[in-house]
Structures are given as C-alpha cells and as structure tokens.
Amino acid sequence: AQSVTQLGSHVSVSEGALVLLRCNYSSSVPPYLFWYVQYPNQGLQLLLKYTSAATLVKGINGFEAEFKKSETSFHLTKPSAHMSDAAEYFCAVRASVSSASKIIFGSGTRLSIRP
Amino acid sequence: EAGVAQSPRYKIIEKRQSVAFWCNPISGHATLYWYQQILGQGPKLLIQFQNNGVVDDSQLPKDRFSAERLKGVDSTLKIQPAKLEDSAVYLCASSFSRDRETQYFGPGTRLLVL
Numbered sequence: 140a141q142s143v144t145q146l147g148s149h150v151s152v153s154e155g156a157l158v159l160l161r162c163n164y165s166s167s168v169p170p171y172l173f174w175y176v177q178y179p180n181q182g183l184q185l186l187l188k189y190t191s192a193a194t195l196v197k198g199i200n201g202f203e204a205e206f207k208k209s210e211t212s213f214h215l216t217k218p219s220a221h222m223s224d225a226a227e228y229f230c231a232v233r234a235s236v237s238s239a240s241k242i243i244f245g246s247g248t249r250l251s252i253r254p
Numbered sequence: 255e256a257g258v259a260q261s262p263r264y265k266i267i268e269k270r271q272s273v274a275f276w277c278n279p280i281s282g283h284a285t286l287y288w289y290q291q292i293l294g295q296g297p298k299l300l301i302q303f304q305n306n307g308v309v310d311d312s313q314l315p316k317d318r319f320s321a322e323r324l325k326g327v328d329s330t331l332k333i334q335p336a337k338l339e340d341s342a343v344y345l346c347a348s349s350f351s352r353d354r355e356t357q358y359f360g361p362g363t364r365l366l367v368l
Contacts, residue, residue, distance in 0.1 A: 148294075182258070182345055182359030183297070229296050241310055242357070244296030 141166045141232045145245035153253045158202075158217040160248050162230030165211065172213045173231040173242065174204055183229065189213060200224070225252045256280065258360035260346050266366045272334035275363045279327070279348030285309075287357060288321055288331050289345040297345055303329065304351075336367045 146161040164170055171190050175183040187198025194206040204215045213230060230245040259278040267273050279286050284305050289297035300319065302310040306326040314321070318337070323329040333340055343364050347357040 180361065182347070182361050183357075184359070185356055188356070231296070241299045241302065244298070246294070246296050 141170060141234055141243050143230045143232045143243060143245040145228075145230050145248050147248055148246065149249045149251065151251040151253060152220050154222055155219050158215070158220045158224065158250065160215040160228050160230075160250065162204075162213045162215065162245060163211050164213060164230075164232045166232055166234065168234050171233045172204075172206060173233070174198065174202070174213075174215050175229045175231060175244075176200075177227040177229065177247075179226075186215070186228075220250075220252050222252050222254070225250055258346055258348055258358055260344075260360040260363055262363060263361065264364050264366075266368065267336055268368050269338055270335040272332065273336055273365065274330055274332045275344050275346075275365075277329045277331070277346030277360060279329075279346070280358055282350065283348035283358070284326070284351050285349045286323055286329050287347040287349075288329070289347065291343040291345055291362070293342070300331070333365075336365075338367050341365055341367045 142165045144163045152158055173188045174186040176186050177183045186202050187196045187204055189196050189206045197203045202217045204213050206213055227247045227249050229247050231242045233242045261276050265273055286303045288300045290300050291297040300314045301321045303323045306323050319333055321331045343362040345362045346360045349357045
C-alpha cells in the first residue's frame with residue numbers, strides 16, 4: 140500500500156525567500172512520486188514527477204524536488220518565492236509496478252507569500 | 255488544445271435530493287477519473303474508467319453514487335440521495351492512457367449539501 144504525509148498544512152514565506160514543502164512517502168514497491176499545484180477555484184496542475192530516472196527532478200515555474208530513498212522523502216523546493224506561487228500544493232504517490240494502481244494524494248500544504 | 259471541461263461549476267442542494275455532474279475529457283484521452291476533494295483534504299479517487307469500462311471503483315459509495323461513460327468519451331457522476339457529508343469539490347481528470355502518469359484536471363464542481 141502507498142501513502143504520503145505532508146508536514147505542515149500551512150507554510151508562509153517572504154517574497155524572494157526559499158520555499159520548502161515537505162513530503163514523506165510510504166510504499167511497499169518502488170514509487171512514482173508527484174507534486175501538483177492547485178490555484179483557487181481551479182483543478183490540479185502537475186508541477187513535476189519522479190519515475191525512477193534522475194533523483195533530482197525539475198518542474199515548471201522554477202520548482203524542483205529530490206527523491207531520497209533513505210529518507211523516504213520527496214520535498215519540493217524553489218530558491219526564490221514569487222507572489223504568484225501562493226496556492227495549495229499536493230504530494231502524491233503511485234505504485235510503479237502496476238499501471239492500474241491509483242494515485243494517492245496527501246492532505247496538501249497551503250503556501251502563502253508575504254510581500 | 256481544450257482542457258477537461260466540467261459542469262456545473264457550483265451546485266447547492268438539500269439533503270436527500272439528487273445531483274449530477276458532467277465531464278468532457280481531453281480529446282483522445284482513454285482514461286477518465288472522478289475524484290472527491292473534501293475541504294482541507296487531498297483528492298480521493300472515486301472511480302476510474304478506461305474507455306467505457308470501469309477499472310477501479312473501490313472507493314465509490316455505490317449505495318448512493320453512480321457513474322457512467324457510455325460512449326467512452328464524456329462521463330456523468332450522480333449522487334442520489336445526497337448527504338451532508340457529500341459536500342465537496344468533485345474533480346474530473348483524464349489521461350492519454352492509464353500507463354501515462356500525467357493526469358489533466360478540470361476546474362471541478364463545488365457541491366454544497368444543506
């Protein structure tokens with residue numbers, strides 16, 4: 140079975156500061172991992188995904204995430220926050236061995252940006 | 255390329271009433287998903303279709319929820335009768351195939367049950 144835990148339901152950073160959103164996963168098989176972003180009143184948009192290639196994954200809007208198997212983590216980072224980054228962010232996991240397995244989402248982290 | 259379309263965007267009903275949501279996926283996408291997103295939580299998969307067949311409906315409350323995708327294109331999700339705890343955003347997503355990890359989400363339907 141797969142699961143994800145997002146540490147911190149709300150994170151607030153200043154504009155220009157480092158963004159760090161934490162995600163830990165649990166999976167009995169090698170996982171595929173995802174970060175999605177959700178802007179107010181919109182659906183989810185894929186930021187980046189890890190599918191067992193490079194452990195450092197670069198996504199859209201300057202975000203990146205590093206897969207650390209030893210720590211079972213897939214934290215999302217961005218060097219310099221922008222006001223437009225304010226949104227809800229979801230980490231998600233899927234088993235890699237079965238194409239029929241579902242994606243399991245975390246409970247989300249709301250990112251606020253202070254001017 | 256047009257995205258995933260959903261309607262209505264908002265719906266308010268009273269408990270025990272019925273409601274239906276419609277989704278039109280991206281053209282050519284064989285796999286369609288319905289998710290329920292309760293306030294403060296991540297989306298939870300309700301049902302997954304591959305063309306017009308059901309792949310996974312293990313988390314669909316079948317006593318009150320039903321979904322169909324008769325022609326393998328658009329889909330309808332129905333709740334009958336609705337309960338207060340069904341208040342949520344219902345998201346539709348599609349992907350080219352179930353082997354493709356990238357799912358494209360629609361804007362969702364926000365349901366409030368009074």
